[in-house]
Amino acid sequence: MSRVRVLVLTGYGLNCDHETAYAFTLAGGDAERVHINDLIDGSVSIGTYQILAFVGGFSWGDDHGAGVIQAVRMGTHLGDALIEFIEKGGVVIGICNGFQTLVNLGLLPGFGHDYRSRLVALVGNDCGNFRDDWVTLKVNPRSPCVFTRDLNCLELPVRHGEGKFYAEPGTLVRLIENEQVVLRYALSDGSPAQGRFPENPNGSLEDIAGVCDATGRVFGLMPHPEAYNHPGNHPQWTYFKELGKRKRAPLHPPFPMGTALFKNAVDFFTR
Numbered sequence: 001m002s003r004v005r006v007l008v009l010t011g012y013g014l015n016c017d018h019e020t021a022y023a024f025t026l027a028g029g030d031a032e033r034v035h036i037n038d039l040i041d042g043s044v045s046i047g048t049y050q051i052l053a054f055v056g057g058f059s060w061g062d063d064h065g066a067g068v069i070q071a072v073r074m075g076t077h078l079g080d081a082l083i084e085f086i087e088k089g090g091v092v093i094g095i096c097n098g099f100q101t102l103v104n105l106g107l108l109p110g111f112g113h114d115y116r117s118r119l120v121a122l123v124g125n126d127c128g129n130f131r132d133d134w135v136t137l138k139v140n141p142r143s144p145c146v147f148t149r150d151l152n153c154l155e156l157p158v159r160h161g162e163g164k165f166y167a168e169p170g171t172l173v174r175l176i177e178n179e180q181v182v183l184r185y186a187l188s189d190g191s192p193a194q195g196r197f198p199e200n201p202n203g204s205l206e207d208i209a210g211v212c213d214a215t216g217r218v219f220g221l222m223p224h225p226e227a228y229n230h231p232g233n234h235p236q237w238t239y240f241k242e243l244g245k246r247k248r249a250p251l252h253p254p255f256p257m258g259t260a261l262f263k264n265a266v267d268f269f270t271r
Helices: 017-026 036-040 068-087 097-105 169-177 237-247 259-270
Strands: 005-010 030-035 051-054 091-095 120-123 131-139 153-160 164-167 181-186 208-212 218-221
Touching: 005 017, 005 036, 017 030, 017 051, 017 259, 030 036, 036 068, 051 068, 051 097, 051 259, 068 091, 068 097, 091 097, 091 259, 097 120, 097 218, 131 208, 164 169, 164 208, 181 218
Parallel strands: 005 030, 005 051, 051 091, 091 218
Antiparallel strands: 120 164, 131 153, 131 181, 181 208, 208 218
């Protein structure tokens, strides 16, 4: 059986493409870094891949707002191709700046298969500055998201200045009722953060850290799963290592690594 092909976007200030491609490779995918211009000029076709990854970074320096210019550029040149990719069964993930791009494009939340309307936003952190930290995330078990299947809690790093999830009350209610809220910021025991800082690092409404469309195949999140691809990435790795020696326990943190999300996406096509 041929390996699942993954297109990892790169170019113009994006800086997490190598880590994302590596994480997908660890998950069993055949990941290829592709410059945005190669898609726009037709050198590479999105349709030859099964998974599309919008990665983290600061596309176009976030000069007009995080993910705005990338969304305008890709929407103008590739808007129809992106929607066709989704409608034909493709899987999309947007991480941090990629999440910001997806909501600016309108690919999320995608109510009623409307992938053009911009209904939610990611705006400046309530704390007023850039946050570089680790957070605990509670997974919604009822979400259709293909990336979070069989997962319960995660610990992942965040690094963003515009990560506050915002939407009008009616849109929030619809997201929650549709089970499209995939991840919420939580306390260390997995209970709701309820807006508490720094557990909720940006003031996101309803503690929302990630959402998907109704199909579960388009997923955006602010934390960085690609940055947790080895136990040694975890800030308490040495503690868990010593704990493991003393208790003869597995030398791993209590929650799965971020690569579990990528493996779920690859397995979606191989199950």
